Amino acid sequence: MSSDVARFPIFLDYKRRYAVGSSRPLAATKDSWLPVYFATRDGSVLGAWVCRTLRDCCEIALFLAEDHHRYVRGTAIRRSLQGILTQVYHQTGSMEIRFKGPGPGQASSLETGFEPVVPSQLRKLAGELGVGLSQPDRISDNEGRLLYLRLTGFSRSVVTSCAQRGIDLLRASVLVHRDIWSMGQVEYLLEHAARPERIFDGGASPLDRLAYQHDLLVMRVAVLEERLRIILDRFSGAPPGFRVAADWLSATEIRYTSSEVLHVPVREGETILLDPASPLRARLLPRTLQGYLAFAEADYAAHRVAGGPVTVVTKDIARTPLAGPEADTRLLPVFDTLAEIDAEIVRRLDQAKNCRSEISERHE
């Protein structure tokens, strides 16, 4: 079987002809094609495709996916298919993909397309995921939706919870694939939010302040945990790509375990040890400056419990006496203030509301 790398020059031809800056700019006519590629941070292109969106489906003229030895096998094809399905769903509300190739007696060209049938590696992936493709040249809307859900791979508890609450699993999958909420965050919100379906649809109206706050408080904990995880994964001496395991003990307490020895930075020159013998228990307490001051007594009483968890707080704590030089190492501030976390939440809720954005939108 020929490698997709050999066909990459065709993609470059499409790019020269149709991409922005070319002599025929993007979307100048209804026959224009859009070249898209999926690359890693180090610049390795794992997937590339050329598509155009019609009213109820997406046409693909070229589809290339090639694994790289440094990444998990199958990443290229899976992420490329996820990207196409997310994009077509945003733009049309459907997940139908039609592959375009030359008609009888025609030769393949940039106009006619190079994919007369569903590429064999896509068909193979669909088979592995247990989705049979009924037509040779397209993935129907229903097949696309099923593929999308199987690619997401929600746990049984998420599927059950969504079914009980009447939440469309596809909607939850889109939130994950658009990087609005991670898989773990979707599970957390389903378990601990009063109305997760409302959060997935963009949250309560800010004018209904109590309901809005009710949603916001649970989302603050989810985002604060995400910030803590960034510290654990990137700033505690973990090897590249290593992720600590986590399990929630309650709505505000989480336990991290690691097979590596990590030194979690707390303050200048001070760290907390996280190793296989000593898991890290963390209590998440996102508050404003005024909140930390107003509830200082109760917060401190809970924090002072011997052998209790580390208290993870926002950067607002720095302006309170609680973070003075005598503060203990079990107080772990993240890099963001609550205002910054709230701004991030508002941005994600806005993204969840509208479907006009591109594939990945997480700020980092």
Add this chain to the structure above:
Amino acid sequence: MIPLSLTLVAIPDPVWTRLPRDRPLAELAKDARGAMRRVGKQVDERRDTARFTRLAAFIEATALDLLRLSREPTAPPCPNLTGEPLEGMRALEWLDITGGPPNASIYVSLLEYLSSAGASFPPPPSDPGMNDGSRADGGQVEGNTIHPPGEAVRRQRTLAEHLVGSLSDPALAKLPPLMGRALPLILSDRLTFFRAAEADGSAVVEVLSQMSG
């Protein structure tokens, strides 16, 4: 569910109209109400929603600050929030009112239940004097956290009275048992608090927070 605390802070009128010194709470509440009204007009909904959110968050944070200063006379001075006597500040905190898990989400859940029950639950009596374009029922009144002295506090007192009087309503009978048992306590506390606030002309600000521990 995240354990929540709901703090009702009664702020006497002299404090409400004079602090913080650079722009008093009364003015900020008017700004917030204006932003809320403009959201309804949908001229620049996004900007006005953000403005309302920021103002509401600031008023709630200031209410907590004032409450703390009134309770801790030895707290470090805060130039923007001093100069008025804070003796009249009162607070009602719902922490452990059910004997079950200490959680104030019961009241919030009640409001959400009422708004979802909608048609089957009678709305609070509308105020014939209110002619500012805002709705007299639904989330805007029920879910509002800032109640300036006078009309807004009176409306909350009326709503609490209405709910206390409707405890036998079939819509409320469908509530989960724990919530059902806690409701009379919550509503009578709330009614007492708003009656006192109305009597002494205080404003009330409600602050929903995550509980410690």
